[in-house]
Amino acid sequence: MVDELVRDVYERLGAIGEKLDGINHIRDTANRAEDKADEALASTKSAHHRPTTIGVSDSTQAMDYNKPKGD
DSSP states (O other), X not given: OHHHHHHHHHHHHHHHHHHHHHHHHHHHXXXXXXXXXXXXXXXXXXXXXXXXXXXXXXXXXXXXXXXXXXX
């Protein structure tokens, strides 16, 4: 009877351990996703501050990449 209870406790502890491993895996995945989101936000903010025109070296014309093509 006691051996059976001890075995049951060990089985339940094993199941809890597996669940904790799964939770840790989910946490790691969420942390990596957060890091990628932070990088994307920083990149977006950086791109927002870049000039949108490129000067042409042999002409005074500039290309505006915000204008639709054909204008």
